[in-house]
Amino acid sequence: xxxxxxxxxxxxxxxxxxxxxxxxxxxxxxxxxxxxxxxxxxxxxxxxxxxxxxxxxxxxxxxxxxxxxxxxxxxxxxxxxxxxxxxxxxxxxxxxxxxxxxxxxxxxxxxxxxxxxxxxxxxxxxxxxxxxxxxxxxxxxxxxxxxxxxxxxxxxxxxxxxxxxxxxxxxxxxxxxxxxxxxxxxxxxxxxxxxxxxxxxxxxxxxxxxxxxxxxxxxxxxxxxxxxxxxxxxxxxxxxxxxxxxxxxxxxxxxxxxxxxxxxxxxxxxxxxxxxxxxxxxxxxxxxxxxxxxxxxxxxxxxxxxxxxxxxxxxxxxxxxxxxxxxxxxxxxxxxxxxxxxxxxxxxxxxxxxxxxxxxxxxxxxxxxxxxxxxxxxxxxxxxxxxx
Amino acid sequence: xxxxxxxxxxxxxxxxxxxxxxxxxxxxxxxxxxxxxxxxxxxxxxxxxxxxxxxxxxxxxxxxxxxxxxxxxxxxxxxxxxxxxxxxxxxxxxxxxxxxxxxxxxxxxxxxxxxxxxxxxxxxxxxxxxxxxxxxxxxxxxxxxxxxxxxxxxxxxxxxxxxxxxxxxxxxxxxxxxxxxxxxxxxxxxxxxxxxxxxxxxxxxxxxxxxxxxxxxxxxxxxxxxxxxxxxxxxxxxxxxxxxxxxxxxxxxxxxxxxxxxxxxxxxxxxxxxxxxxxxxxxxxxxxxxxxxxxxxxxxxxxxxxxxxxxxxxxxxxxxxxxxxxxxxxxxxxxxxxxxxxxxxxxxxxxxxxxxxxxxxxxxxxxxxxxxxxxxxxxxxxxxxxxx
Numbered sequence: 088x089x090x091x092x093x094x095x096x097x098x099x100x101x102x103x104x105x106x107x108x109x110x111x112x113x114x115x116x117x118x119x120x121x122x123x124x125x126x127x128x129x130x131x132x133x134x135x136x137x138x139x140x141x142x143x144x145x146x147x148x149x150x151x152x153x154x155x156x157x158x159x160x161x162x163x164x165x166x167x168x169x170x171x172x173x174x175x176x177x178x179x180x181x182x183x184x185x186x187x188x189x190x191x192x193x194x195x196x197x198x199x200x201x202x203x204x205x206x207x208x209x210x211x212x213x214x215x216x217x218x219x220x221x222x223x224x225x226x227x228x229x230x231x232x233x234x235x236x237x238x239x240x241x242x243x244x245x246x247x248x249x250x251x252x253x254x255x256x257x258x259x260x261x262x263x264x265x266x267x268x269x270x271x272x273x274x275x276x277x278x279x280x281x282x283x284x285x286x287x288x289x290x291x292x293x294x295x296x297x298x299x300x301x302x303x304x305x306x307x308x309x310x311x312x313x314x315x316x317x318x319x320x321x322x323x324x325x326x327x328x329x330x331x332x333x334x335x336x337x338x339x340x341x342x343x344x345x346x347x348x349x350x351x352x353x354x355x356x357x358x359x360x361x362x363x364x365x366x367x368x369x370x371x372x373x374x375x376x377x378x379x380x381x382x383x384x385x386x387x388x389x390x391x392x393x394x395x396x397x398x399x400x401x402x403x404x405x406x407x408x409x410x411x412x413x414x415x416x417x418x419x420x421x422x423x424x425x426x427x428x429x430x431x432x433x434x435x436x437x438x439x440x441x442x443x444x445x446x447x448x449x450x451x452x453x454x455x456x457x458x459x460x461x462x463x464x465x466x467x468x469x470x471x472x473x474x475x
Numbered sequence: 476x477x478x479x480x481x482x483x484x485x486x487x488x489x490x491x492x493x494x495x496x497x498x499x500x501x502x503x504x505x506x507x508x509x510x511x512x513x514x515x516x517x518x519x520x521x522x523x524x525x526x527x528x529x530x531x532x533x534x535x536x537x538x539x540x541x542x543x544x545x546x547x548x549x550x551x552x553x554x555x556x557x558x559x560x561x562x563x564x565x566x567x568x569x570x571x572x573x574x575x576x577x578x579x580x581x582x583x584x585x586x587x588x589x590x591x592x593x594x595x596x597x598x599x600x601x602x603x604x605x606x607x608x609x610x611x612x613x614x615x616x617x618x619x620x621x622x623x624x625x626x627x628x629x630x631x632x633x634x635x636x637x638x639x640x641x642x643x644x645x646x647x648x649x650x651x652x653x654x655x656x657x658x659x660x661x662x663x664x665x666x667x668x669x670x671x672x673x674x675x676x677x678x679x680x681x682x683x684x685x686x687x688x689x690x691x692x693x694x695x696x697x698x699x700x701x702x703x704x705x706x707x708x709x710x711x712x713x714x715x716x717x718x719x720x721x722x723x724x725x726x727x728x729x730x731x732x733x734x735x736x737x738x739x740x741x742x743x744x745x746x747x748x749x750x751x752x753x754x755x756x757x758x759x760x761x762x763x764x765x766x767x768x769x770x771x772x773x774x775x776x777x778x779x780x781x782x783x784x785x786x787x788x789x790x791x792x793x794x795x796x797x798x799x800x801x802x803x804x805x806x807x808x809x810x811x812x813x814x815x816x817x818x819x820x821x822x823x824x825x826x827x828x829x830x831x832x833x834x835x836x837x838x839x840x841x842x843x844x845x846x847x848x849x850x851x852x853x854x855x856x857x858x859x860x861x862x863x
Contacts, residue, residue: 088654088719091491096484102735103479266476298716301700301723308696312689328686331476335689335735344732347490347723 088348089296096342098235099261102335106263107138107225110181113261114146117221118178122171124153124192125183130227133271135183139225151175153195156184159363159370160191162206162243168195169205172220180222182259185280186231186240186370189224193239193257196220210241210250216257223261227268229334230280230371232287232341234262240360249363251356255343264338266330274321278429279371281317284337285310286355286374291345293382294352294457297391302347307399309336309345314400314424321428352458355381358467361452365444368437375430376437379422380474384466386414389459393417434474445471476736477684484730486623487649490723494651495526495613501649502534505609506566510559512541512580513571518615521659523571527613539563541583544572547751547758548579550594550631556583557593560608568610570647573668574619574628574758577612581627581645584608598629598638604645611649615656617722618668618759620675620729622650628748637751639744643731652726654718662709666817667759669705672725673698674743674762679733681770682740682845685780690735695787697724697733702788702812709816740846743769746855749840753832756825763818764825767810768862772854774802777847781805822862833859 101109114121121143130136143150153168171177172195182192198205200218208214224234233239237257242249269277292306313336319329339345358381359373386393394410397403397417401424405413425432439445449467460466489497502509509531518524531538541556559565560583570580586593588606596602612622621627625646628639657665680694701724707717727733746769747761774781782798785791785805789812793801813820827833837855848854 088490088723089716091493093487093489093497095487099481099483101481102476105479109481299700299703299720300716301697301720301727304696304700305693308692309689312687312692315687328477328688331736332687332689335476339689348719 089298090348092347098258102264120149122151122177122180156188165194169198172199183225185228186233189233190239225263229337230283235338235342282371282375284340287340294350350457354455357453372431375425385460477686478736480735486646490652508537510539510565510568553582557586560587571613573616574621577621578627613651617725618671623726623730670759670763672728675728682738738845742843745841760819763813773848
């Protein structure tokens with residue numbers, strides 16, 4: 088553990104078949120009016136909406152509904168939520184869904200509690216929120232890890248900017264995780280979530296420190312667990328234990344445990360976000376398409392880590408091979424894994440084809456200064472072309 | 476993740492060479508009077524006492540000293556601390572040292588804040604503390620994990636009982652970990668700490684669920700990290716990176732991360748505590764002596780886990796061997812590891828020799844109901860004899 092770090096994550100995690108039973112007790116800590124935030128109604132199909140309404144009623148709470156939160160939630164949607172909170176004096180927000188719903192609720196929580204323009208103050212300028220509307224989550228999709236972190240990604244359609252912020256004091260008060268809620272996800276959604284969580288781990292792992300450290304060892308253990316359980320989860324959506332492993336691994340992947348004493352390199356996410364500004368690409372699939380190309384491009388600058396990844400995560404046999412051959416075989420195995428579970432590993436298959444636009448994307452990407460190789464626009468152009 | 480669980484650990488962890496720089500800011504959240512709790516003066520030898528006094532002065536705090544906390548802290552010492560807190564209206568306690576100091580401070584915190592007899596109310600009867608005197612820690616010895624949990628072990632000499640409690644709401648507000656503080660520990664202390672943290676991990680790992688689970692995978696990663704860095708740490712006490720890995724692994728070993736979806740089996744700790752009631756045995760060394768004998772005794776009842784341990788943690792080659800042979804070889808390797816780093820693996824070497832007393836110990840041990848094999852007194856007698 089070469090570099091100094093702070094680890095602090097007070098979110099209370101309730102996990103399992105009985106997790107929702109804790110909601111009523113948790114709600115006692117908050118005022119009378121609850122805002123129920125969700126997406127396009129999937130929570131009604133799985134019966135969760137009715138269960139929640141019963142719990143609110145039993146707890147004697149008033150409910151304000153904030154529904155229709157879309158994938159890649161917009162600033163306009165956030166403003167709608169802020170108005171709802173203020174108009175109804177909402178005391179607590181319950182975000183029920185996946186990363187989009189949770190990220191939108193974080194923005195609403197910051198925006199409603201502080202007398203500022205939420206977009207300018209928190210997303211364009213990084214001002215730590217002084218106050219928040221407390222919120223909790225019930226997770227029905229896996230991958231983003233938003234249920235145990237202070238991150239939020241919002242898209243402002245007016246200015247065509249999709250950007251993420253992380254405020255360590257914006258964590259959920261509690262999160263409720265029941266693997267059963269994921270049984271009805273489409274294969275596409277599940278696979279996309281798995282690619283997202285793998286990317287979260289790799290973006291912490293493939294960076295300094297390269298000294299032996301606990302975080303890298305935990306990262307390898309989690310990646311191996313995810314790979315093993317991804318195959319089972321995709322094959323049999325109702326395998327509770329496999330889905331449970333994936334769900335818990337997703338939370339641990341981004342709760343800052345794996346970034347202790349690590350610099351982190353979030354360039355794959357940076358590139359994917361910028362592609363999203365031009366194309367309607369599902370986040371996890373975009374990451375799966377960029378990762379192999381990005382890592383092949385930077386491999387030489389962090390060769391020892393890529394070699395470790397190949398042998399420790401994918402069991403590449405190093406006998407008679409050069410370090411570079413070993414490292415490359417590891418990235419090949421990663422791409423093969425993405426393909427095997429049904430992810431798209433080519434940008435062209437995601438509809439990204441316009442070479443001129445790729446150049447614009449390359450020139451406007453946010454660049455990670457803590458990467459093994461700090462990107463130039465030319466680097467990104469090459470990476471994008473190799474990912475087509 | 477087969478079994479339901481709650482994970483909640485809000486302690487703020489400051490790690491590294493600059494960790495102490497955060498103390499002054501943390502103290503701002505608390506009142507005027509700080510109690511500095513420490514042991515027999517090791518913190519003066521490493522210059523930490525003077526650094527702390529300067530920080531208290533700069534922060535404008537009054538300081539009350541509570542020193543001389545002994546290994547296996549006594550109920551009498553706790554009462555002394557409670558009186559000091561009450562007589563001086565202490566607002567915050569800073570525990571500086573290892574597990575003994577931290578455990579004693581937890582008891583003082585509970586005892587001083589609640590108008591009850593601390594021993595009867597919290598240690599003989601498990602009443603969740605309603606209030607506490609807030610406290611933080613500065614860690615100078617590794618192993619107990621007390622810096623990131625709500626556990627406290629106290630010895631009542633009057634009634635000859637040594638007992639531990641765990642209150643999830645009794646966590647430190649923050650903990651400060653600088654691996655350099657461990658450089659001057661004796662080899663005996665360091666090795667004892669390493670055996671303690673290995674035991675913490677094994678006592679969670681060697682229990683159900685035996686379904687594939689994230690916790691077991693993280694446990695294996697941590698054990699491998701500890702084994703690797705233990706050899707370096709013991710060989711070269713000033714290897715910062717190795718000591719850092721050991722220090723962080725110790726915190727993660729017992730902060731309940733590894734017990735998510737696990738039943739846990741704390742019988743090795745139970746037996747060691749009971750031995751301590753009769754003999755002056757250093758905790759970690761006692762665990763190192765009991766563990767191999769205990770695990771050989773119960774191996775057949777959880778064979779698949781012991782086989783996994785052998786191959787995944789100690790790299791035992793399974794070719795041409797029965798499951799039992801593989802499992803046994805893993806436990807042999809564990810014992811060999813303890814010996815190699817300088818631990819005592821025989822109770823007789825720790826002065827435990829009286830066979831009649833061993834029987835009394837076996838008959839009075841607390842029995843873990845969640846173990847692979849629930850112990851009878853005869854089981855424990857056999858285990859103790861095999862550990863002589």
